[in-house]
Amino acid sequence: MPDRTLLRTPSGSGRAVSDAGVVRDALGVGVAVGVSGFAFGITAAGSGISLAQAAVLSLLVFTGASQFALVGALAAGGNPLTAAAGAFFLGTRNAFYGLQLAQVLRLPRRMRPVAAHGVIDETSLVALAQPDRRSARIGFAVTGVTIYALWNLTTVLGVLGASALGDPEAWGIDAAGPAVFLALLAPMLRSRTERAVAATAVLLVLAGQPLLPAGVPVLVAVLAVPVTLALRERAPRTVGTADREEAAPPSGGEREEES
Structure with missing residues (x-):
């Protein structure tokens, strides 16, 4: 399969897009965001959430902002229903991402349920930033797999090492995810x-x-x-x-x- 895809810009000129370049950028985003699972694990442990509960949240919910909103509200003494509502409304934005990604990725029907679980801020922004469908699919897949694997691994490590690492703000881990997301989002505004x-x-x-x-x-x-x-x-x-x-x-x- 060729490593480069030619696309036409609005002005009519062509430029080559490297698959390796897309993979490199997607891995960069995936690693930067995936390690933020440390902060979530530490925050979850400090909120009184068990290792099993934190692991299930990362495996099944897998949307960092909603997870942080939930455990953060609980840690601050918020009502569980209010905390869940905040997490839910934050998560609904992924449905709107999905509507746009469906037109961009055009995935086969059998792959859509799996891909839907990977529709989060970072995978959506990486995919939508690509100039053609092939690059968008590569960016979406690589970003999603990298973040999912690292996020779940570091969630467990964060819970287990919460007492040793201490406050995540002292390490700056809590800022990694939001910083990457803002860096991706800003050019789209x-x-x-x-x-x-x-x-x-x-x-x-x-x-x-x-x-x-x-x-x-x-x-x-x-x-x-x-x-x-x-x-x-x-x-x-x-x-x-x-x-x-x-x-x-x-x-x-x-x-x-x-x-």
Whole structure:
């Protein structure tokens, strides 16, 4: 099977995409995020969750943000139902990833149940960042397998070594997963509206953190979308025009003259 795939850019020029390059990048993301299972294992142990419970969460839930939200809310004394609700709503974003990935990957029907379990932030962003279907499939598979294997292994090691490692913040392990995700997400926020939604969500979480029960600020952050869209509708027409122009891809040809 050839190692390079030629694709056409919007301007009509071609460039080669290396399978080895996709694998290298996917492994980099997978390893960086997979080792964050240490932080989850340590956090789970500190929240009173047993090794078996933490292992089952990583094996079956396998969405880091939801797992951290659940054990973090429980550790802060939050209501179990509120903690579960926060984790659930965080996890629903993967359903929207799946809708887009279904069109990009076009996997055979027999492979879809297995692939669905691997639809998380990092696998989705790596796949969607690729310029063609072949590269997207490679990136999705390599990222998913790497993260799943390392996440489950390091979850167990984190629980077992919780007492020896101490506070995960002292090691910086807790920041590895979010840092990689933000690095992948930031270039995809191309329009003003997308950046405004992201910034509003951050502000809502920061404002709600000292005022609301554990797990609730994440739910409040969902309001960033309707709030931003409502403000955008009230803004002058020129703002919306600029937003559309910024989001539009560059054209490879000259603009047609008006008749």
